[in-house]
Amino acid sequence: MVSPALTVTIDNGDRTLRPSGVRIRDLLRVGELIEAAVVEATGRELDEEGVPLVTLAGVREGSLKLVLAVAAVAATTAATTLAAVGAADYSQIPPNAQDQLADLSRYLVTRDWSARLSGLTRKPVVIDAAHPVPAAKRVRLTERRTVYGECILSGGVQPKARLRLTSNRRLLWITGSEQLVQQLGTRLYDVVGVSGTAIVDARTHEVLSFQADTVTPYSGRKADPAAALDVLAKIARRVESTSPIDRTESEGDL
Amino acid sequence: MILLDCNSLVYATERQSDPKIAELGVRLRHYLAQLSERETPVAVPSLVLYEYLCGYPVEDHPQMVSALETNYIIFDVGVAAASKAAELFRNRPADTGPKQRAKLDTLIAATAVVEGVSEIVSEDRDYTALTLGQIATKKPSQLPKPPRDLFEDTPDEQ
Numbered sequence: 085m086v087s088p089a090l091t092v093t094i095d096n097g098d099r100t101l102r103p104s105g106v107r108i109r110d111l112l113r114v115g116e117l118i119e120a121a122v123v124e125a126t127g128r129e130l131d132e133e134g135v136p137l138v139t140l141a142g143v144r145e146g147s148l149k150l151v152l153a154v155a156a157v158a159a160t161t162a163a164t165t166l167a168a169v170g171a172a173d174y175s176q177i178p179p180n181a182q183d184q185l186a187d188l189s190r191y192l193v194t195r196d197w198s199a200r201l202s203g204l205t206r207k208p209v210v211i212d213a214a215h216p217v218p219a220a221k222r223v224r225l226t227e228r229r230t231v232y233g234e235c236i237l238s239g240g241v242q243p244k245a246r247l248r249l250t251s252n253r254r255l256l257w258i259t260g261s262e263q264l265v266q267q268l269g270t271r272l273y274d275v276v277g278v279s280g281t282a283i284v285d286a287r288t289h290e291v292l293s294f295q296a297d298t299v300t301p302y303s304g305r306k307a308d309p310a311a312a313l314d315v316l317a318k319i320a321r322r323v324e325s326t327s328p329i330d331r332t333e334s335e336g337d338l
Numbered sequence: 339m340i341l342l343d344c345n346s347l348v349y350a351t352e353r354q355s356d357p358k359i360a361e362l363g364v365r366l367r368h369y370l371a372q373l374s375e376r377e378t379p380v381a382v383p384s385l386v387l388y389e390y391l392c393g394y395p396v397e398d399h400p401q402m403v404s405a406l407e408t409n410y411i412i413f414d415v416g417v418a419a420a421s422k423a424a425e426l427f428r429n430r431p432a433d434t435g436p437k438q439r440a441k442l443d444t445l446i447a448a449t450a451v452v453e454g455v456s457e458i459v460s461e462d463r464d465y466t467a468l469t470l471g472q473i474a475t476k477k478p479s480q481l482p483k484p485p486r487d488l489f490e491d492t493p494d495e496q
Contacts, residue, residue: 225417232379232411232453250339250379250411251454275379277411289418289452300407307409309380310370315405316351319398324353329393331348 087153089141090162092118093200094148101197103146111147114199115140117191121184122158125165125177127254131155138162154204163204169217170209179220179285180254180292189217223286230279230300231256231291238269249291250275260296267299274304339411340373341381341450342366343443343460344389346478352393361483362461368484369459381411383449385442413449423448431467444468 092114095101119138123129130136137158142151154162165177165185174182189211192199198212211217233247233256243265247256258278260268268276277300283293323329350367354360373380387406391399406412413419423445434440447468450458457474458465465475 227417229416230412230414249454251452253454275411284417289421300412301404302411303408305377307379308374309409310367310374312405312409313347313350313367313370316347316402319394319402320352323394323398329352331352331393 087139087141087155088159088204090118090138090152090154090166090201090203092150092152093145093202094150095198095200096196101148103148106147108147110195111143111150112140113191114188115150115152117184117188118152118201121165121181121188122154122162123255124184125181126158126161127178127252128158129255131157159204166201166205166209169201169211169215170205170207172215174218174220179222179288179290182217182220185211185217186219222292224292225284225286227282227284228279229282229284229291229294230277231258231282231294232275232277232300232302235268235271235274235276238265238272240265245269245296247276247278254290256291256294258294258296264296264299271299271304275302276300276304277302339379339381339453339455340476341383341446341455341458342386342410343446343458343463343465344386345462346459347382347386347390348393349461349478362478365481365483366459366478369478369481379411380409381413381450381453381455382406383413383415383446385415385446385449387412389442411453413453415445415449416452418452419445419449422452426451426468426470429470434468440468447473 094106094111094114115138119136122138126137128137135155137155139153141153143149144151165181168174168177169185188199192211193213193216196213198210200208200210202208231247231249232251233249235245236248237246242259243262244257244259245265245268247258249256258280260280278296279298279300280294280296282291284291320329346366349359350363354363370380387403391402394402426448427441427444430440430444443463447458447465450465451469451472455473457476459476459478461477461479463475465473
């Protein structure tokens with residue numbers, strides 16, 4: 085399937101930016117932030133065939149035009165996200181996607197650049213000082229929480245790990261002690277549970293940041309739910325041998 | 339991800355005088371073994387854990403909790419679940435039974451919704467109705483029986 089192309093044209097206010105005036109790393113950073121926004125909006129990094137949702141399809145006009153291929157599976161969400169920017173109405177897109185676009189907006193404005201994004205929406209969308217993207221408005225709550233997810237990364241100078249949450253498949257960075265992160269490192273690509281302090285969005289309940297302090301005993305791929313029932317059944321037999329278990333107390337309708 | 343309700347745990351672990359109910363436990367255990375082979379996580383909300391433990395002396399709880407939390411994802415009932423439960427309860431179908439029971443089961447259902455559970459195993463409660471169609475309910479009585487042991491109930495050879 086042909087991936088829709090998203091063209092990002094960089095310019096500055098007085099249109100004096102020369103084709104050679106943009107460094108490769110700056111242009112790639114623009115692409116990286118767009119990719120991050122699409123990943124946050126869709127809640128996934130890859131399509132069904134394992135291909136990244138946003139890939140580099142070309143650099144044109146010196147370094148002024150970046151052409152990105154958006155995977156078909158993400159095209160509608162990417163278009164909706166960009167349309168939200170065009171309409172300055174962010175109510176229908178995930179706050180994390182908006183925050184990535186806000187980062188892109190700051191990045192462009194600090195360089196006095198303007199980005200014109202075309203190809204996915206009916207009208208091109210412009211992000212610049214006159215059309216900035218604000219950070220998502222959030223009411224934050226701090227709560228104790230346990231999250232479960234597949235550990236896909238672990239390590240770093242500042243110890244952290246990345247989980248793909250079982251609840252919504254979204255990616256979450258968690259911070260913790262070096263020892264905790266090392267412990268998670270031994271469980272790469274396994275489902276782990278971590279408890280800690282979460283800062284969550286009060287409206288969406290989405291976890292914005294997570295400071296982990298404990299890895300739960302859940303054994304992931306090695307879990308054997310039927311074996312656990314054997315342990316429970318053994319205890320049940322012993323208890324039943326002295327007195328019947330009264331399920332009417334707790335169950336009511338059992 | 340699959341979630342078990344309290345009755346499923348009870349049927350699978352406690353002696354049942356009714357052979358039909360006892361068979362539900364057999365089917366459920368076979369299903370859990372299949373889920374293990376497919377590496378499908380199985381979850382139990384802390385509310386279900388609470389209901390189940392109510393039947394047992396306190397001194398047995400640590401061993402039971404340890405067996406469950408090692409092999410099951412145990413979901414806390416947090417703010418998100420409480421909020422979702424209130425929403426589901428206010429929009430519940432008319433025939434969900436006694437109010438207090440429905441409130442408790444709705445909280446279990448809401449925990450499943452916010453934690454991304456795809457299926458709840460329950461013989462007695464229609465969680466699909468409680469979650470307004472968001473989660474499938476699978477009855478243990480509808481699960482396949484385990485294949486018969488080759489040597490089980492075989493008539494003696496003459």
